[in-house]
Amino acid sequence: MSRYQQADSEATATLIARLSPQIFQFFLAQVRDRSLAEDLLQDFWLRVHKARHTYRASEPLLPWVFAIARRTKVDQYRRTRNIKSHEFQVEELPETVARAPEQKRTLALTELLRTLPAAQRETIWLLKVSGLSLEEVARATGSSVGAVKQRAHRAYEKLRKVFGERT
Amino acid sequence: MNDEELRRLLTQGPEIPPGEQRLAEIRDRLTSRLTPVHALPSNPVLIAFALAGFALICLLGTMYGGQKGWHALNLAQGIIYFGVFLLLAVLFAIAMVDQLIPGTRRRIRPGWLMGGGALLLVALAPVLFERFDVNRFVARGIHCLEFGTVCAAVGGVLSFFLIRRGFLISPLQAAALTGCFAGLAGVTALGLVCPQLNAPHILVWHFGTIAIGTAAGALIGLVMEWRASQKEN
Numbered sequence: 352m353s354r355y356q357q358a359d360s361e362a363t364a365t366l367i368a369r370l371s372p373q374i375f376q377f378f379l380a381q382v383r384d385r386s387l388a389e390d391l392l393q394d395f396w397l398r399v400h401k402a403r404h405t406y407r408a409s410e411p412l413l414p415w416v417f418a419i420a421r422r423t424k425v426d427q428y429r430r431t432r433n434i435k436s437h438e439f440q441v442e443e444l445p446e447t448v449a450r451a452p453e454q455k456r457t458l459a460l461t462e463l464l465r466t467l468p469a470a471q472r473e474t475i476w477l478l479k480v481s482g483l484s485l486e487e488v489a490r491a492t493g494s495s496v497g498a499v500k501q502r503a504h505r506a507y508e509k510l511r512k513v514f515g516e517r518t
Numbered sequence: 519m520n521d522e523e524l525r526r527l528l529t530q531g532p533e534i535p536p537g538e539q540r541l542a543e544i545r546d547r548l549t550s551r552l553t554p555v556h557a558l559p560s561n562p563v564l565i566a567f568a569l570a571g572f573a574l575i576c577l578l579g580t581m582y583g584g585q586k587g588w589h590a591l592n593l594a595q596g597i598i599y600f601g602v603f604l605l606l607a608v609l610f611a612i613a614m615v616d617q618l619i620p621g622t623r624r625r626i627r628p629g630w631l632m633g634g635g636a637l638l639l640v641a642l643a644p645v646l647f648e649r650f651d652v653n654r655f656v657a658r659g660i661h662c663l664e665f666g667t668v669c670a671a672v673g674g675v676l677s678f679f680l681i682r683r684g685f686l687i688s689p690l691q692a693a694a695l696t697g698c699f700a701g702l703a704g705v706t707a708l709g710l711v712c713p714q715l716n717a718p719h720i721l722v723w724h725f726g727t728i729a730i731g732t733a734a735g736a737l738i739g740l741v742m743e744w745r746a747s748q749k750e751n
Contacts, residue, residue, distance in 0.1 A: 368541070385534070392544070393540065404555040404558060405618065407557050415620050418620035425747075426747045491621050491689065496625070
C-alpha cells in the first residue's frame with residue numbers, strides 16, 4: 352500500500368490482484384448479481400485511488416479497505432433505489448438465472464445469509480468469511496466492538512433458528 | 519445442522535473470482551493515472567489544525583467586536599463557561615478528524631457528542647447566569663445571532679479546507695460535526711464579545727449559532743451524500 356502511494360505500478364497491480372477477490376465476494380454476497388458486483392468492484396478501486404493518501408502505514412489495511420467498500424455499496428443501493436423509483440415495469444420478465452455448478456457453494460452461503468437483515472449479514476460476512484477481527488469490523492463499519500458483538504450474536508441466533516426449522 | 523457445521527459453512531467462503539477482463543481494466547485505469555501522494559499527517563497534527571482555526575475565529579471575533587463579554591464575567595464564570603467551550607472544541611475536533619480517514623477507530627460517537635454537548639450547554643446557561651430578563655429580547659439578540667453566524671461561517675470555511683483533505687465515509691455525519699464545530703467557534707467568539715449575561719439571551723441568540731451551524735452542515739452533508747449516490751464512475 353505504501354508503494355502504491357508512491358506510484359509504484361507493479362505494487363498497484365499486486366494490490367489489485369490480492370484484494371479484488373475478497374472485495375468482489377463481499378459485493379457479490381450483498382447484491383447477488385455478478386455483473387453489478389464487478390461494476391461495484393471497479394467503482395471501489397476508483398474510490399481507493401482517490402482516497403489512497405488517507406491510508407497510514409501504521410494502521411491496519413482491511414478496515415480501511417472495507418470501509419470504502421461499504422460506502423461504495425451504500426451509494427450503489429441509493430442509486431438503484433433512485434432509478435427504481437423513476438421506473439415502471441411494462442411487462443413481466445422471465446426468470447433467466449441459470450446456476451452454474453461451481454456457484455453451488457456460494458449460493459448455499461448466500462441463501463443462508465439472505466435470511467439475515469442487511470447489517471447482520473454484513474457483520475457475519477466480514478467476521479466469518481473475510482476473516483476480520485471484531486475490532487477491525489468495528490472500524491470498517493464505524494461502530495463499537497460491543498455493537499458488532501451484539502449484531503454477530505443476533506445473526507448467529509437467527510441462523511441457528513433458521514437451520515432448526517429447515518432440518 | 520449444528521453450530522460447528524454452521525461455522526464451517528461460513529468460514530469456507532465462496533469461490534467465484536472476479537472476471538479477468540474486468541480486473542485488467544481496473545489495473546489499466548489505475549496504473550495509467552498513478553502519481554505519488556503524501557499520506558495525511560497524524561491525528562494530533564490534524565486536531566491541532568482544527569483547534570488553531572477555532573482560536574483564529576475567536577481572535578478575529580474579539581479584534582472586530584472587543585472583549586466586553588470576557589470582562590463582564592467573574593473569574594469562576596469565565597473559567598467554567600470558556601472551559602466547557604474548550605472541552606467541547608477538543609472533543610469535536612477529535613470526532614471531526616476521525617471522519618477524515620476510512621476505517622479509523624471511532625473514539626467519540628458523533629450523535630452522543632452532539633446530543634450531550636447540547637444538553638450540557640442548555641443546562642449550563644441558567645446555572646451560570648442568573649438573570650432571566652427578556653426585555654427587548656429580539657432587538658438585543660438578533661445582532662448577536664448575526665455576529666455568531668458570521669463567525670461560524672468563517673469557521674465553517676476554514677474547517678472545510680481541513681475536511682476536504684480526507685475521504686469522507688459518512689459525508690452527512692462529517693458535515694454536521696463540522697457545522698457544529700464552526701457554530702461552537704462562533705459561540706465562543708460571541709461569549710468573548712457580548713456583555714449580556716442573561717440566560718434566555720444566551721440560550722437563544724448565542725447557542726442558536728450552534729443550531730444554525732449544525733443545520734447548515736447537515737444540509738451540505740445531505741447534498742454531498744445525494745451527489746455521491748448520483749455519480750457514476
